[in-house]
Amino acid sequence: MSVDTAAQPVAETSHEPELVQLLTPEGQRVPHEHYDSLVADVTADDIRAMYRELVLARRVDSEAVSLQRQGELGLWPSLLGQEAAQIGSARALRPQDHVFPTYREHGVALHRDVDPVRLLALFRGVDQGSWDPAQSHFHLYTIVIGAQTLHATGYAMGVQRDGAIGTGDPGRDTAVMAYFGDGATSQGSVSEAFIWAGVTNAPVVFFCQNNQWAISEPLERQTRVPLYKRAAGFGFPGVRVDGNDVLACLAVSREALQRARDGEGPTLVEAFTYRMGAHTTSDDPTRYRLNAELEHWRLKDPVERVKAYMVRNDLADQAFFDELSDESDQLAERMRAECRSLPEPAPTSIFDHVYVEPTPGLVEQRDGMAAYLDSFADEEVHQ
Amino acid sequence: MSAESMTIAKAVNAGLRRAMEGDDHVLVMGEDVGRLGGVFRVTDGLQKDFGEDRVIDTPLAEGGIIGTAVGLALRGYRPVCEIQFDGFVFPGYDQIVSQVAKMHFRSGGRLRLPIVIRIPYGGSIGAVEHHSESPEAYFAHTPGLKVVTCSNALDAYWMVQQAVALDDPVVFFEPKRRYYEKAEVDPAVDAADVLALESARVTLPGDDVTVAAYGPMVKTCLDAASAAADEGRSIEVVDLRSLSPLELGTVYESVRRTGRLVVVHEAQRTLGIGAEVAARVTEECFYSLEAPVQRVTGYDTPYPPARVEEQYLPDLDRVLDAVDRSLAY
Numbered sequence: 001m002s003v004d005t006a007a008q009p010v011a012e013t014s015h016e017p018e019l020v021q022l023l024t025p026e027g028q029r030v031p032h033e034h035y036d037s038l039v040a041d042v043t044a045d046d047i048r049a050m051y052r053e054l055v056l057a058r059r060v061d062s063e064a065v066s067l068q069r070q071g072e073l074g075l076w077p078s079l080l081g082q083e084a085a086q087i088g089s090a091r092a093l094r095p096q097d098h099v100f101p102t103y104r105e106h107g108v109a110l111h112r113d114v115d116p117v118r119l120l121a122l123f124r125g126v127d128q129g130s131w132d133p134a135q136s137h138f139h140l141y142t143i144v145i146g147a148q149t150l151h152a153t154g155y156a157m158g159v160q161r162d163g164a165i166g167t168g169d170p171g172r173d174t175a176v177m178a179y180f181g182d183g184a185t186s187q188g189s190v191s192e193a194f195i196w197a198g199v200t201n202a203p204v205v206f207f208c209q210n211n212q213w214a215i216s217e218p219l220e221r222q223t224r225v226p227l228y229k230r231a232a233g234f235g236f237p238g239v240r241v242d243g244n245d246v247l248a249c250l251a252v253s254r255e256a257l258q259r260a261r262d263g264e265g266p267t268l269v270e271a272f273t274y275r276m277g278a279h280t281t282s283d284d285p286t287r288y289r290l291n292a293e294l295e296h297w298r299l300k301d302p303v304e305r306v307k308a309y310m311v312r313n314d315l316a317d318q319a320f321f322d323e324l325s326d327e328s329d330q331l332a333e334r335m336r337a338e339c340r341s342l343p344e345p346a347p348t349s350i351f352d353h354v355y356v357e358p359t360p361g362l363v364e365q366r367d368g369m370a371a372y373l374d375s376f377a378d379e380e381v382h383q
Numbered sequence: 384m385s386a387e388s389m390t391i392a393k394a395v396n397a398g399l400r401r402a403m404e405g406d407d408h409v410l411v412m413g414e415d416v417g418r419l420g421g422v423f424r425v426t427d428g429l430q431k432d433f434g435e436d437r438v439i440d441t442p443l444a445e446g447g448i449i450g451t452a453v454g455l456a457l458r459g460y461r462p463v464c465e466i467q468f469d470g471f472v473f474p475g476y477d478q479i480v481s482q483v484a485k486m487h488f489r490s491g492g493r494l495r496l497p498i499v500i501r502i503p504y505g506g507s508i509g510a511v512e513h514h515s516e517s518p519e520a521y522f523a524h525t526p527g528l529k530v531v532t533c534s535n536a537l538d539a540y541w542m543v544q545q546a547v548a549l550d551d552p553v554v555f556f557e558p559k560r561r562y563y564e565k566a567e568v569d570p571a572v573d574a575a576d577v578l579a580l581e582s583a584r585v586t587l588p589g590d591d592v593t594v595a596a597y598g599p600m601v602k603t604c605l606d607a608a609s610a611a612a613d614e615g616r617s618i619e620v621v622d623l624r625s626l627s628p629l630e631l632g633t634v635y636e637s638v639r640r641t642g643r644l645v646v647v648h649e650a651q652r653t654l655g656i657g658a659e660v661a662a663r664v665t666e667e668c669f670y671s672l673e674a675p676v677q678r679v680t681g682y683d684t685p686y687p688p689a690r691v692e693e694q695y696l697p698d699l700d701r702v703l704d705a706v707d708r709s710l711a712y
Contacts, residue, residue: 074509074689103511125689128512143513144471145443186442187474214443216419222442288418347694350687361653365682369694372704 019272020252021242025300027308029247038251044315050246051310052324053087054303056331057107060116063332064106064123068281072339073123077104081244081276084302085209087111088249089271092257093177094170096137098159100152100178103141104209108179112138116331120339127345145180146187149206152178153193156202156260165203166263175260176204177253183214185230186222194234194268203260205253206231206268209243211275216288231268243273244302274300347373386569392562394536395425395501397570398543399463403433409547410455412439413448413465413501422467423503423562445475449500453482456496461547469504470513470686476521483552484527495550499543503559504532505599505649506696509689516686517650519598522554523627523659530627531580532556534601536566538578538624545580558599581625583633589619592706593637595660596647597623600697604647607702618706626656634660635667642673643709647697652680674712677705 020035061079068076079086086107093099093112101108106119109131118131122141129140142148156176159165164174184190185208197204210227212219223230231238237259241252249271256267274297278285310316351358351366358366389397403409411426411433417440420427430438441448445466452462466472472479479500486496506515523530529551533539539557546553578584586601587608596604601622608618619637623629638644644664646657661676679697687695 075511123511125509125511125692127688143511144474183443186444186447188444188446189474214414215422216415216417217440217443221440282422287420345688345691347691350682350684350691350695354684362683365652369682372701373694376700 019240019242020248021245022247022251023245023305023309025244025305027305027310027312029309032251035248035251035255038254039247042247042250047306047310047315048320050087050091050250051303051306051316052327053091053107053111054083054246054306055324055328057083057087057110058303059328059332060106060110060119060335063335064116064120065277065281067120067336067339068123073120073281074125075280075282076123077280078275078277079104079106081274081297081302082209082211083107084246084306085207085243085249085271085273088246089177089207089253089269091250092253094175094257096164096171097175097177097257098137098139098152098155100139100148100155100176101141102145102148102179102181102184103143104181105141105179109138112136114138116335117338117342120335121342124339124342126342146184146190146193149178149180149184149190149193150196152176152204153196153200153202156197156204156266157200159203160200165261173261174203175257176202177207177257178204179207179209181214182208182210182212182219182222182227183217184208185227194230194266197266198235201263201265203263204266205256205260206266207253208268208270209273210270211243211273213275213279213285213289215279215283216285218289226270228268228270236266236268238268238270240270240272243271244300244305246302246306273302385571386567388565389536389540389568390563390565391533391536391539391557392423392425394539394566394568395543395557396427396429397568398540399426399429399547400432401570402463402544402547403429403437406461406547407437408459409461409463410437410439411463411465412441412452414441414443414467416440416465421465423559425501425503425557425562426465445471445473446478449475449478449483449498452498453478453486453496456498457494461497461499463499463501463547466500466502468514469502469516469518472500472502472518479522479528479554480525484525487551488527496552497547497550498552499546499555500553501543501555501557503562504556505558505560506686506692507560507599509692511689512686515689515692517648517681519554519556519626520650520655523629523656524654527552528627529553529581529625530556531625532558532598533624534558534561534586534596534598534622536564537568538622540568540570541574541577542580542624544574545577549580556598560599561602564602581628581630583624583630584622585619585633585637586622587618587620589617589641591617591641592643592645592709593619593621593634593641594645594647594702594706595621595623595634597626597656598649600647600649603697603699604702607699607706610699611703611706616706616710623656623660629656629659629663631660631663631667634664638664638668639671642671643712644672645677645679645702645705645709647679647702647705649681649696651683652678653683655680674709677709679705
């Protein structure tokens with residue numbers, strides 16, 4: 001068995017890929033023939049707002065990692081390095097657009113006004129998702145890899161049937177955004193979602209954050225072609241964007257979402273980025289990847305490049321940065337306090353919502369548990 | 384080689400290593416099993432020693448892992464597939480129940496699929512959804528699959544080798560909350576003298592009540608027996624080990640002596656392994672029973688958030704409570 005069965009990466013995955021970029025890692029705005037027009041309306045206020053969200057998303061993440069280290073959370077999947085992909089794409093959404101996240105979309109959640117404490121509750125093990133997806137248009141986190149891409153596609157088929165595309169009414173036309181990672185592209189359900197969306201021309205954007213690693217497995221264990229090129233085989237456009245460039249992510253997402261809202265069908269966006277942290281707090285990436293790679297990507301930091309752009313163009317003064325720093329500190333403090341004071345779920349709460357109406361068998365089990373737990377309370381009283 | 388104290392995780396690793404040394408057609412495949420050595424490090428070092436052709440970091444797709452294992456097995460290989468967590472087996476469920484389980488039958492016995500599907504299972508690790516489930520009954524309910532589970536390092540070491548050696552497909556459940564518990568393992572023992580894969584074992588002899596369990600719950604029941612002994616009650620603990628086929632002769636023999644049976648598992652109650660054990664013990668030992676068979680199980684709910692999982696899972700107190708109920712008859 002000496003044959004070489006390991007996939008060899010094709011040239012394009014091993015070199016710097018062709019990708020849409022509007023802001024260089026040094027914070028220099030570079031012109032783009034096509035995508036400039038999609039961000040022509042972006043003002044200095046918008047840049048500051050973007051930067052604010054990038055900073056807060058990173059702070060939510062670092063605070064959660066700390067809380068996990070202190071034993072307050074069971075687990076936390078860090079978004080470090082993926083802030084621009086998330087904030088840029090999220091800012092292209094309209095209120096009525098519906099989002100289907102993985103378990104790492106903390107930045108998108110933040111933009112959709114899902115309180116970070118709700119995310120903490122999930123990873124603390126208090127509940128399994130306590131925000132209202134109908135209200136925030138941000139679905140619950142999905143942990144089984146790739147499953148949500150089909151849900152997004154089905155939701156988009158519902159949008160089609162409601163006539164909520166192609167009317168030209170910006171308050172009505174609706175797109176659906178499915179987030180997933182490079183590892184997920186191997187799952188059958190993701191290919192099925194691509195097939196369904198292609199065949200039905202569903203108004204869905206597949207936003208793949210290619211962070212180069214599926215736990216310990218590098219991209220070449222999942223694909224031999226650049227991921228965005230897969231879209232062609234399913235009959236819709238694919239585009240690769242610098243996932244660490246918030247402006248480019250905004251531009252590309254705006255175009256893709258508008259295509260969907262206009263009834264022109266799905267788009268695959270591959271946001272080329274990097275998972276700067278571990279897969280989750282349970283993972284130890286030093287076992288499988290080189291520090292040099294991390295250093296290479298550190299130079300492309302998604303937050304720093306916006307700050308450099310702002311400074312270079314005099315878009316913010318020191319007071320802005322100071323205020324943001326204060327806001328970030330306050331958010332972190334609130335997260336710490338509210339995380340620690342999250343109410344513990346009652347044991348009998350596990351019987352709630354198994355069905356719309358409780359079944360007799362479950363009622364019996366719930367009452368049995370309550371009586372059993374009460375028997376300990378009696379013992380304590382009698383002692 | 385003499386006896387060595389090792390964890391369950393290390394014992395599975397050592398068992399796999401020995402199986403791979405003994406037969407170069409044994410392959411290990413799964414997500415992160417190679418370079419990383421698996422998220423629980425169960426396959427640690429195997430890729431380094433046996434190479435990337437025999438220890439395969441697969442694409443992230445459980446259906447693909449099982450489906451390609453079928454093809455490899457048809458070509459003469461003996462794949463050992465790792466499913467990273469219990470709740471992630473379901474994208475591969477179709478391949479397991481529709482293809483793996485039936486291939487031998489539908490080929491009139493011409494085709495054999497010596498595939499082992501390793502699944503770390505069970506709760507009490509404070510995890511998020513899909514990381515703490517006990518799906519063994521789905522597989523035990525499927526004819527054509529053998530379903531086994533180890534409760535300690537000694538069994539882990541031998542059972543994984545026996546599973547690999549078997550020409551039937553085996554779903555091999557590993558009690559992840561017990562991965563780092565140790566036992567003495569003596570690799571020098573003659574494999575022919577090791578308890579057969581499809582046999583139950585009396586782990587602790589006793590006289591008053593039989594408690595049957597498997598996987599992670601065996602330790603819980605041994606702890607309960609120890610506590611009961613302090614109160615003068617003698618519990619016999621049976622480790623079922625094989626859930627399909629379910630070898631209940633050991634349990635019948637025990638129940639005929641004690642007259643009482645408690646079955647314990649983490650999995651939800653309805654149509655679980657406990658239900659099958661209760662039915663068959665009632666059929667076989669009706670005149671020996673002094674009390675109805677008691678079940679101590681997870682509740683009939685989805686696996687709950689981590690902060691309430693200890694109330695969901697059977698523990699020492701719930702086992703003793705069931706023992707009391709049995710003795711009250």
